[in-house]
Amino acid sequence: MSVFSSHNVPAGTHLIEVAAVGxxxxxxxxxxxxxxxxxxQAALTENRRGLNELVLEPLRDEQYYEIREPFNIMxxxxxxxxxxxGFMVIVMFLMPKLxxxxxxxxxxxxQEEMRSQGVPSLANLIPGAGRSTS
Known part of the structure; x- marks a missing residue:
């Protein structure tokens, strides 16, 4: 426990903040x-409760690091x-059944309809690819 004192504090409202690691x-x-x-007169800012003695208790332990979530398969x-x-696995197993x-x-x-329509070649799809340049 530490004891602090202050002297010649000017009149007015002051804010005391305690910084302690952890x-x-x-x-x-x-x-x-x-x-x-x-x-x-002293009062806690959290709940505006007046204090007769200026004895401070920590509200909570400070968490500096984020706690990592455990592994979850979901x-x-x-x-x-x-x-x-998952979609590809379902398609892989359902398509052969269909x-x-x-x-x-x-x-x-x-199959005959697809052959009669003809499958477009890559050269026909790219503009300028089928023509020779001089």
């Missing part, structure tokens, strides 16, 4: 009366990357 103290408002010499699943991977359930005749018609 602890948080509520600031104290001290009113020194100009009309009545020697009359001092945080991986809920992340955008986890959602994309293709197996298709009618073979309908599949053949779809």
């Amino acid at each position: 602890y948080f103290f509520s600031p104290v408002r001290v009113d020194v009366s100009a009309r009545n010499p020697g009359k001092v 945080s991986l699943v809920k992340s955008p990357m986890g959602l994309m991977v 293709v197996e359930n298709m009618d073979p005749e309908e599949m053949r018609r779809a």
Whole structure:
């Protein structure tokens, strides 16, 4: 416990803030009366409770570092990357099942239709790529 004293404090309102490593103290408002010499009133700023003695207790221990959250598998699943991977895994397993359930005749018609339409080549898609420059 430390004891402090102050002398010749001018009249008015003053704020006492205690700085101690690892602890948080509520600031104290001290009113020194100009009309009545020697009359001092002190009150905690947190709850405006008056103090008869200026004895301060720490409100709480100070946390300087953020506590790391423990590992959670659901945080991986809920992340955008986890959602994309989950979607791709579902597609990977469902697409073969959908293709197996298709009618073979309908599949053949779809393949012939795609051949007749022709698949555009990359040279046709890029402007100027199919032409030779002189």
